[in-house]
Structures are given as C-alpha cells and as structure tokens.
Amino acid sequence: MTRYLGDDFLLPPLTPNNTPFFTSGSIQIQFCEDCDHAQQPPDDLCYACQGTRLAFRVMPGTGRVESAVLVHHPVHPMLVERVPYLIAIVSIDGAPGCSVTGNVMGCAPETVEIGAAVRAVFETAEDPKSGQKYLIPQWELAAD
Numbered sequence: 001m002t003r004y005l006g007d008d009f010l011l012p013p014l015t016p017n018n019t020p021f022f023t024s025g026s027i028q029i030q031f032c033e034d035c036d037h038a039q040q041p042p043d044d045l046c047y048a049c050q051g052t053r054l055a056f057r058v059m060p061g062t063g064r065v066e067s068a069v070l071v072h073h074p075v076h077p078m079l080v081e082r083v084p085y086l087i088a089i090v091s092i093d094g095a096p097g098c099s100v101t102g103n104v105m106g107c108a109p110e111t112v113e114i115g116a117a118v119r120a121v122f123e124t125a126e127d128p129k130s131g132q133k134y135l136i137p138q139w140e141l142a143a144d
C-alpha cells in the first residue's frame with residue numbers, strides 16, 4: 001500500500017506508550033486497571049485517578065469522524081503532490097472520550113462528513129535507518 005501522504009513521509013519516533021498504536025496493526029487504547037478510565041494519548045499516569053496500573057486493550061477498530069479538515073496548502077515540500085488531503089479526528093468505538101488523528105483514505109476527501117462511520121486500515125512502513133516496522137492506523141469509510 002502506498003501511504004496516504006507518501007512513502008517518504010516522516011514516521012513518528014516510537015516510545016513505550018505509542019508503540020502499540022503505531023506497530024500492532026490494531027487500535028489499542030490505554031485503560032486504567034483501577035478505575036477503567038480510557039485515555040488517549042497514553043501516559044504513565046491515569047488522568048482520572050492518578051493510578052499507575054495501566055494496560056492497553058484492543059478496540060473493535062471502528063469509529064466516527066468527529067471533525068475533519070481538507071488541507072489545500074502544502075506546509076512542507078513533500079506534501080506538494082498530496083494536496084488536497086484530509087485530516088480527521090476519529091472517536092474510537094469502545095473507548096469513551098478517546099479520539100485519534102488520521103486520514104480517511106479510499107474516497108474523495110470532500111465526501112467525508114462529520115459523523116461518518118469509519119474503520120481502521122493500516123499502512124505499512126519501515127524506518128530506513130532502524131529497520132523498525134510500522135503499521136500506521138488510518139481510516140476508510142464504513143457502512144453505518
């Protein structure tokens with residue numbers, strides 16, 4: 001699969017907290033084992049109870065478009081060939097209050113509406129320096 005923003009587009013540096021999101025091939029959200037609070041992005045501390053017993057849970061991989069913007073101005077030279085492209089904030093089914101940012105692929109960007117059902121798809125990438133493999137969550141429209 002060619003990546004939505006190009007195969008050379010920058011990869012996020014991995015940390016213990018974001019590695020499940022960018023490499024697992026599933027939508028994983030961090031939950032507090034003490035109070036069941038879901039939080040995104042993951043952190044070392046529960047935002048609700050300040051507990052430290054946190055674990056990732058695999059979500060169904062579906063969600064809804066909460067907000068979207070169609071970008072027409074390439075803010076970086078490597079994006080000149082990619083405009084217009086769509087950035088969406090997707091609320092994650094199964095994780096109340098949690099949303100992630102991504103692109104909605106496989107459709108005309110102007111057809112993506114607020115509230116649209118989406119499902120996760122994963123772009124493959126490899127860091128040319130480290131050899132680290134990525135499965136980057138992206139989104140495509142799904143039936144309601």
Ligand SMILES: [Zn+2]
Pocket residue numbers: 032033034035036037046047048049050051
């Ligand atoms: Zn908690």
